[in-house]
Amino acid sequence: MTIPATTDILISEVGPRDGLQSVKATMATVDKCRWIDSLVAAGLREIEVASFVPAHLLPQMADAAEVVRHALQHSGVTVMALVPNLRGAEAALRAGAHKLTMPVSASAAHSMANVRKSPEAMVEEVRAVLALRDAIAPGVRVEAGVSTAFGCTLQGQVPEDDVVRLAELLAEAGADEVGLSDTTGMGNPAQTSRLFKRLFSTIGERTGAAHMHNTRGLGLANCLAAYEAGVRTFDSSLGGLGGCPYAPGASGNVVTEDLVFMFEAMGVRTGIDLDRLMAARAPLQAGLPGEPLYGMTPEAGLPKGWAPQPSAAQG
Amino acid sequence: MTIPATTDILISEVGPRDGLQSVKATMATVDKCRWIDSLVAAGLREIEVASFVPAHLLPQMADAAEVVRHALQHSGVTVMALVPNLRGAEAALRAGAHKLTMPVSASAAHSMANVRKSPEAMVEEVRAVLALRDAIAPGVRVEAGVSTAFGCTLQGQVPEDDVVRLAELLAEAGADEVGLSDTTGMGNPAQTSRLFKRLFSTIGERTGAAHMHNTRGLGLANCLAAYEAGVRTFDSSLGGLGGCPYAPGASGNVVTEDLVFMFEAMGVRTGIDLDRLMAARAPLQAGLPGEPLYGMTPEAGLPKGWAPQPSAAQG
Numbered sequence: 001m002t003i004p005a006t007t008d009i010l011i012s013e014v015g016p017r018d019g020l021q022s023v024k025a026t027m028a029t030v031d032k033c034r035w036i037d038s039l040v041a042a043g044l045r046e047i048e049v050a051s052f053v054p055a056h057l058l059p060q061m062a063d064a065a066e067v068v069r070h071a072l073q074h075s076g077v078t079v080m081a082l083v084p085n086l087r088g089a090e091a092a093l094r095a096g097a098h099k100l101t102m103p104v105s106a107s108a109a110h111s112m113a114n115v116r117k118s119p120e121a122m123v124e125e126v127r128a129v130l131a132l133r134d135a136i137a138p139g140v141r142v143e144a145g146v147s148t149a150f151g152c153t154l155q156g157q158v159p160e161d162d163v164v165r166l167a168e169l170l171a172e173a174g175a176d177e178v179g180l181s182d183t184t185g186m187g188n189p190a191q192t193s194r195l196f197k198r199l200f201s202t203i204g205e206r207t208g209a210a211h212m213h214n215t216r217g218l219g220l221a222n223c224l225a226a227y228e229a230g231v232r233t234f235d236s237s238l239g240g241l242g243g244c245p246y247a248p249g250a251s252g253n254v255v256t257e258d259l260v261f262m263f264e265a266m267g268v269r270t271g272i273d274l275d276r277l278m279a280a281r282a283p284l285q286a287g288l289p290g291e292p293l294y295g296m297t298p299e300a301g302l303p304k305g306w307a308p309q310p311s312a313a314q315g
Numbered sequence: 316m317t318i319p320a321t322t323d324i325l326i327s328e329v330g331p332r333d334g335l336q337s338v339k340a341t342m343a344t345v346d347k348c349r350w351i352d353s354l355v356a357a358g359l360r361e362i363e364v365a366s367f368v369p370a371h372l373l374p375q376m377a378d379a380a381e382v383v384r385h386a387l388q389h390s391g392v393t394v395m396a397l398v399p400n401l402r403g404a405e406a407a408l409r410a411g412a413h414k415l416t417m418p419v420s421a422s423a424a425h426s427m428a429n430v431r432k433s434p435e436a437m438v439e440e441v442r443a444v445l446a447l448r449d450a451i452a453p454g455v456r457v458e459a460g461v462s463t464a465f466g467c468t469l470q471g472q473v474p475e476d477d478v479v480r481l482a483e484l485l486a487e488a489g490a491d492e493v494g495l496s497d498t499t500g501m502g503n504p505a506q507t508s509r510l511f512k513r514l515f516s517t518i519g520e521r522t523g524a525a526h527m528h529n530t531r532g533l534g535l536a537n538c539l540a541a542y543e544a545g546v547r548t549f550d551s552s553l554g555g556l557g558g559c560p561y562a563p564g565a566s567g568n569v570v571t572e573d574l575v576f577m578f579e580a581m582g583v584r585t586g587i588d589l590d591r592l593m594a595a596r597a598p599l600q601a602g603l604p605g606e607p608l609y610g611m612t613p614e615a616g617l618p619k620g621w622a623p624q625p626s627a628a629q630g
Contacts, residue, residue, distance in 0.1 A: 184618070216618075296530065
């Protein structure tokens, strides 16, 4: 993890990738760039800006290389891209992304349905991406994100041993970071704590981000549990964009605004300015007119007398 | 706390009081009774059913005595009533309530605005209620709930020393339990943990319920922090009814359905059947047509393969 000394944790904003690929509308490139600029202005230091997938599958991401190149103009920001396979990785590396993230499902059923590959075959794909990275862009970090790590809508419960074993395989293959994703919003704080503690004891400092969902309202509680277990990188999405917004308030992704408010109120420094973060909703909304945005803190506003607490971070 | 051996925590449902007094419409007595019956059927063992205040101030609560008498027909349920003063306490005791709760604000500004009494004067009111209880209904428990314990919309931050000192005064006055209420939704997990730990070390087993709000989305995370600090009673409201529903999703009270789901998923036994709890939304909605109900778990449904975890409670 690359966390500056002046902050305690890293909030990794996934909205421009995870959020935008989940909505029907396609945001114009100029609007994406404006939104990313406002996220940078708010203090985000890692942003997942695009997914390198065939444009006929995800037209929302057809401008991935252009968006990456725009984001690279900002200094001090890690420009991240999702790549599902070697071909995507090559395109992302050619565009200049600083960091790649590859989803690898712990549920065989989900993996086959999603990428028509078994989890083991995906580990080999990660290995191939790492070899390519070594060959053409050795400074780039590669994260593997274990999806359905907390449960699967296809196979139901996912054994914790399967998740830890997959994470171990990915670390052995050379992934720089291995995160856990609650793709289906089935995780709970006790499970989150157990899994991340096992990850730390198995793969040590390669333990990566907590990517929790808020499907059943437990997103922030799960992030708190992950923090207490030692996690210092958290994925979230401005306005809760993405996931499965089939009902009001039932967003998929943890809302960045609420997550930052929680940590800053606790005295855990994120490096993010909450007022500017709220302001970054405007360019998002402008680029996606009519799309519902979520977030309790934006609706309620900051508390009277609000001031971030002095740092009280553990460890 | 009266927690049966088969459960680990007590969920205290406050909807019929806190929720119903916050909405404009008045629920018919017969509908209140039907709703309370469904809550009991779901396994709730403590329900705040009414507030004993003058009917001209809160017409929604004019039938308080009748509702208490109805709830008393259920065995194994603690029938609780809010009383703001001695007069209300006498009415509640005459109606047969098992337990009274009295709000005492830690913010002098909020206390004066709300009940036109200082916090110190409210401690004397609690003392008077305890004397009356001793005289006419010695088996009844009296809880004092320290409101604005996590911040105040009038005075801003509320010093933690003030909260702990007030709790100590209330315990010294003889209150059986002293809980803390995040009336304004300004609390965070670190503060929740600190305050309850200080309460336990100051007033020991008289430490009562955590009454957290979800105004900024931190309700469940705060309940988790309170649980980890040793709290075993949690106030919440079915459908998140009550508080300040000025915006979609921005409910005041923690949603009972989400709270129970979190704890049951963690293996912390509540004694509550989640399917029946969801079913208790129907009589609530029937009695308050058009009123928005909240809750992420009700919207998303229980996860595939859902089964409550075996008890894994600490201590």
